Structures are given as C-alpha cells and as structure tokens.
Amino acid sequence: MRDIYLDESIIFLDLQEKTKEDVLSVMGGKLYEKGLVKATFIDAIIAREREFATGLPTKGVSVAIPHTDIEHVNQKTISVGILKEPVAFGVMGGGPEETTPVQLVFMLAMDETHSQLALLQRLMQMFQDADTLNYLCREKNKKNVRYLIESKLDVAFKGGE
Amino acid sequence: MAKKQVLVACGAGIATSTVVNSAIEEMVKEHQLDVDIRQIKIAEVSAYTDTADLLVTTAMTKKEFPFPVINARSFLTGIGTEETKKQILNELLK
Numbered sequence: 001m002r003d004i005y006l007d008e009s010i011i012f013l014d015l016q017e018k019t020k021e022d023v024l025s026v027m028g029g030k031l032y033e034k035g036l037v038k039a040t041f042i043d044a045i046i047a048r049e050r051e052f053a054t055g056l057p058t059k060g061v062s063v064a065i066p067h068t069d070i071e072h073v074n075q076k077t078i079s080v081g082i083l084k085e086p087v088a089f090g091v092m093g094g095g096p097e098e099t100t101p102v103q104l105v106f107m108l109a110m111d112e113t114h115s116q117l118a119l120l121q122r123l124m125q126m127f128q129d130a131d132t133l134n135y136l137c138r139e140k141n142k143k144n145v146r147y148l149i150e151s152k153l154d155v156a157f158k159g160g161e
Numbered sequence: 162m163a164k165k166q167v168l169v170a171c172g173a174g175i176a177t178s179t180v181v182n183s184a185i186e187e188m189v190k191e192h193q194l195d196v197d198i199r200q201i202k203i204a205e206v207s208a209y210t211d212t213a214d215l216l217v218t219t220a221m222t223k224k225e226f227p228f229p230v231i232n233a234r235s236f237l238t239g240i241g242t243e244e245t246k247k248q249i250l251n252e253l254l255k
Contacts, residue, residue: 048172048173051172052171052172052173052203052220052221053221054172054177056234056237056238057238057240058238058239058240059238059239059240065176065177067173067175067176068173069173069175070175091234092177092219092220092234092237093218093219093220093221093232093233093234094221095221096221108175108176110175110176113173113174113175116176116179117179117180117183120176120177120179120180121180121183124180124236124237124238124239125239127237127238127239128238128239
C-alpha cells in the first residue's frame with residue numbers, strides 16, 4: 001500500500017474563495033498541477049459535493065471532507081485548506097438547504113475503497129477536538145500545520161521537506 | 162432470530178462509511194450479535210431492498226425504503242454518538 005501524500009504545497013492558508021466550488025477548484029487544481037489526481041478530479045469532487053455534502057458541524061469550527069471516486073486519483077493525498085472567512089458547505093446527511101459555515105477543509109484523494117480506516121478514524125477524532133481545530137484556523141505556518149496533522153493522524157507523510 | 166442485514170452507506174463508499182462500518186462492527190462484537198454488515202455506496206442501496214433490515218448512512222437519501230434509516234453523522238463529529246448507537250442497537254435487537 002502506498003503512503004499518503006501531504007506537503008506544504010497542498011496546505012492552503014488564508015484561502016479567500018467565497019464559494020465551496022471555488023475552494024474545491026483551487027485545492028483540486030493544485031493537486032492536479034502536482035500530478036496527484038487526474039484532470040477529471042476537480043469536476044468530480046464538485047459534483048459529488050453538490051450531491052452528497054460533506055460539511056460537518058463540530059463542537060468547534062465546522063469542517064468539510066470533500067472526496068470523490070477512486071478513479072480520479074493518482075496518489076493517495078490529503079490536502080488542507082484553512083479559510084480566511086467561513087464558506088457555506090452543505091451538511092453531510094442534512095436537508096438540501098442545510099448548510100454549515102466551514103473554516104477547515106480536508107480534501108481527501110483516496111485511491112482504494114474501504115481503506116485507510118485508522119487514518120480516517122484519527123481524522124474524525126481530530127474533529128472532536130475543538131482546541132486543535134481552533135488552533136489550525138489561526139496557524140500561519142504551513143510547516144506547523146503539517147507537523148500537527150502528522151502527529152494527530154500518526155502518519156509520516158510522503159512529500160518534501 | 163434471523164440474521165439482520167445492515168447497510169452502511171455513504172456517497173462514495175470510501176471515507177465516511179469506512180469509519181461508520183468499523184463503529185458498528187465494534188458495537189456488534191460488544192453485544193455479541195450476529196449481523197451481516199455491508200459497506201456500500203448510497204446509490205447501491207436499492208439492490209438490497211428485499212434483504213436489508215436497516216440502513217445506516219452519512220449521506221442524505223431522498224428515496225423511501227422499506228427499512229429504517231439512521232443518520233450516522235454523529236460517528237464523525239462525536240456529537241450525539243451515544244444516541245445514535247442506541248438507535249442502531251434498538252433496531253438490531255428487534
């Protein structure tokens with residue numbers, strides 16, 4: 001099984017996009033530029049988000065975990081987007097009009113189904129930790145964001161120093 | 162008691178259903194139940210209309226099903242997890 005990829009180039013601080021579509025385009029565009037996903041990934045992840053929203057209200061700031069089918073992915077990747085101002089995302093499992101003001105986006109590019117249980121569980125555990133989420137919203141150093149996520153998810157990411 | 166079939170579904174069948182699936186497996190083990198758990202995409206639920214006893218999902222479903230549907234978002238956010246577990250257990254013990 002290949003390792004999961006995260007480096008500073010796919011950590012976004014102060015994203016200023018105003019809509020979820022723009023946020024997903026910017027983040028997905030970078031993943032494509034780096035060859036981590038296929039060109040079809042961007043449209044697919046936007047379409048998937050419209051159909052099956054991934055916004056999650058937590059005890060801290062709201063998060064979103066946009067993802068799509070494995071055939072659009074080249075390399076298993078997590079990209080982190082910290083939004084300057086909250087952006088409305090649909091609520092996972094919620095009604096069609098239900099939105100939540102998302103401040104942290106964890107874009108998941110997964111290349112196998114039913115995999116990465118431990119990683120996903122740790123990610124969800126992180127969502128239950130309001131202090132960590134609040135800290136991430138304020139952090140201005142990409143390295144620190146990467147270190148924190150590495151330690152919370154207990155993985156050493158492939159990708160550049 | 163006939164073996165219950167539980168569907169665990171999300172939009173892609175990749176991320177959130179994996180987490181929910183594992184939570185239910187744990188519950189089932191803890192209560193020593195014999196349950197057939199299927200992790201699927203929400204679009205595949207219709208294929209199980211005749212066999213399933215329960216759908217646990219993080220995705221929204223517009224369709225009506227002949228079995229109960231339980232929202233599993235709490236497994237991801239930690240808000241209301243105990244309540245959701247109770248709901249699921251109630252269905253499994255019916």
